[in-house]
Amino acid sequence: MIGVGMNLEQFANFIHDYAQRLEALKDTLNELDNRIGDGDHGTNMARGFHTAQQQLQAKSPEDLGAACNVVAMALLGSVGGASGPLYGTIFMKLGGALKNLAQADIEQLIEGLQAAKTGIIERGKAQFGDKTMLDVWEPTLEYVTAHSCDEELLQAVMVARIAALETRDRVAKKGRAAYLGPRSAGTCDPGSVSSGLFFEVLISAWRGGVETIPWETLVL
Amino acid sequence: MGNASFVIVSHSKKLADGLIQLASQMAGPSVHMVPAAGLGDELGTSATDIVSAMETCPEDGAILLFFDLGSAYMNCQMALELSPPAIRDRSWIVDSPLVEGVIASSVVASMGLSQEEVIAAAEEAYHIRKVAE
Numbered sequence: 001m002i003g004v005g006m007n008l009e010q011f012a013n014f015i016h017d018y019a020q021r022l023e024a025l026k027d028t029l030n031e032l033d034n035r036i037g038d039g040d041h042g043t044n045m046a047r048g049f050h051t052a053q054q055q056l057q058a059k060s061p062e063d064l065g066a067a068c069n070v071v072a073m074a075l076l077g078s079v080g081g082a083s084g085p086l087y088g089t090i091f092m093k094l095g096g097a098l099k100n101l102a103q104a105d106i107e108q109l110i111e112g113l114q115a116a117k118t119g120i121i122e123r124g125k126a127q128f129g130d131k132t133m134l135d136v137w138e139p140t141l142e143y144v145t146a147h148s149c150d151e152e153l154l155q156a157v158m159v160a161r162i163a164a165l166e167t168r169d170r171v172a173k174k175g176r177a178a179y180l181g182p183r184s185a186g187t188c189d190p191g192s193v194s195s196g197l198f199f200e201v202l203i204s205a206w207r208g209g210v211e212t213i214p215w216e217t218l219v220l
Numbered sequence: 221m222g223n224a225s226f227v228i229v230s231h232s233k234k235l236a237d238g239l240i241q242l243a244s245q246m247a248g249p250s251v252h253m254v255p256a257a258g259l260g261d262e263l264g265t266s267a268t269d270i271v272s273a274m275e276t277c278p279e280d281g282a283i284l285l286f287f288d289l290g291s292a293y294m295n296c297q298m299a300l301e302l303s304p305p306a307i308r309d310r311s312w313i314v315d316s317p318l319v320e321g322v323i324a325s326s327v328v329a330s331m332g333l334s335q336e337e338v339i340a341a342a343e344e345a346y347h348i349r350k351v352a353e
Contacts, residue, residue: 044264073268076266076267076268076269076295076298076302077266077268077269078259078266079264079266080262080263080265080266081264081291082290082291082294083290084264084266084267084295085291085294085295085297085298086294087269088298089269089298123294123297123298124294175290176290178350193325197346
């Protein structure tokens with residue numbers, strides 16, 4: 001059996017597909033963010049990853065670490081809201097773990113994602129349950145660390161989706177939504193939804209065979 | 221060390237430009253103040269824009285980053301991490317009300333005081349009442 005992993009082409013496909021899915025989900029993410037934030041999460045993410053994809057094509061980096069850094073810098077320069085430094089940190093930490101690698105195996109990828117998660121915690125100072133993207137990253141990473149064989153990876157997509165949907169009932173503790181207090185309950189956290197989509201597209205690029213779900217009808 | 225420089229990190233370009241106009245009037249021309257504000261024509265902040273603004277500051281003085289709210293702080297932190305040590309080691313993120321802090325500390329900076337005193341002036345701005353009780 002060929003081990004599950006990721007090479008440069010798969011990484012480029014991941015960024016390409018994520019940019020496209022974000023563009024398609026842009027209005028939904030904006031609508032969620034309108035209810036509890038400042039209404040621009042979809043626009044910011046779609047613009048950021050569109051820029052990242054273009055930069056990746058223009059610079060054609062030679063290893064995964066360099067590719068992650070191109071994406072990180074593109075996001076830092078083009079996203080604008082809190083997602084800029086947060087998703088920028090994810091790709092910087094991932095890039096550090098995948099430095100000089102043309103291809104990464106599953107252990108290296110998970111190590112990189114763990115570093116990314118630690119980076120998000122340091123940057124945003126959030127805890128699990130605060131109704132932030134960490135509410136998706138924490139359980140998804142915990143799952144893939146314990147279940148990293150090929151078949152089980154598909155299940156990680158479900159873990160990420162459920163985690164994103166579970167933010168609906170929580171009260172926000174961070175960001176603009178926190179000003180709303182209990183009124184922030186009842187709406188899914190837009191950053192958790194974009195993170196749920198992140199894992200769906202990432203795992204699809206790793207091993208294929210991931211069915212997409214109609215996020216727009218589930219989260220609204 | 222020369223006078224401290226000020227980088228005004230705001231989601232709004234107009235807010236940063238207006239604040240610099242106002243503070244420059246109070247502090248005079250000896251204090252370098254530069255905006256890192258807005259994202260193109262839209263509201264937002266960017267770590268890479270902050271790095272570029274820091275690079276315009278004189279090499280012999282401290283660099284103080286003032287920010288408006290929320291994610292601007294995260295982008296200030298990222299900008300410090302992205303900067304070379306020669307810049308990072310003389311840069312500080314200041315926790316103060318944006319308008320009052322920048323005005324108070326730019327006046328102190330114009331007098332050539334140390335960056336500790338300049339930062340203290342900004343932080344004290346949290347406690348200065350504008351209307352007598």
